[in-house]
Amino acid sequence: AQSVTQLGSHVSVSEGALVLLRCNYSSSVPPYLFWYVQYPNQGLQLLLKYTSAATLVKGINGFEAEFKKSETSFHLTKPSAHMSDAAEYFCAVSLTGNTPLVFGKGTRLSVIA
Amino acid sequence: SQTIHQWPATLVQPVGSPLSLECTVEGTSNPNLYWYRQAAGRGLQLLFYSVGIGQISSEVPQNLSASRPQDRQFILSSKKLLLSDSGFYLCAWKPGAVTGELFFGEGSRLTVL
Secondary structure, three states: OOEEEEEOOEEEEEOOOOEEEEEEEEOOOOOEEEEEEEOOOOOEEEEEEEOOOOOEEEOHHHOEEEEEHHHOEEEEEEOOOOHHHOEEEEEEEEOOOOOOOEEOOOEEEEEEO | OOEEEEEOOEEEEOOOOOEEEEEEEEOOOOEEEEEEEEOOOOOEEEEEEEEEOOEEEEOOOOOOEEEEEEOOEEEEEEOOOOHHHOEEEEEEEEEOOOOOOOEEOOOEEEEEO
16 A cells, blocks of 8 residues: 655745755655645645656745656755745555545645845 | 635524534535534544435534535534534535645634533
């Protein structure tokens, strides 16, 4: 069965600093991987997804993630944090077809002025 | 374009009362439908998913049930709410058996007193 581990339940960065949110997955077959963002009292919005094409995936709001099979990782990065990036971020993995997405426990990102 | 609607947005209910949360998807047919619950600090927990009318898979034994009376309608219910049912409930969909991301509704905040 697949699983996702997000290292760090809370990450705090200064405005303008690099954002790095970590995600490691466990899967017996090549997975599909996703990053979602959630603002308070809202649903989840897709940031980006990896679907076995390019290993470096660019998403919305300046975020990107790199799929590293050897490290079973899919870390999310952004070169320069903005105050508006403060939110909860979820990594998720899916195999195929009707298999539901499995989510990590989430990482809350705080951005300090 | 496809849209997902979820209601009510906020609900405060006494212990022992019934519950009905409704979710509908527009602009698509035969979607896969999902109910997740998000409790504070615990990430997203998959409760139920459905790949077709009348087909419900339960992921966690609990005080809740789900039904899919129509192709694009998914209902989460309880006969008697418990304090532990409090949380943020999210409905999501994706196209059929296609591997890919989920699209989430705006969520329903349930507080059981």
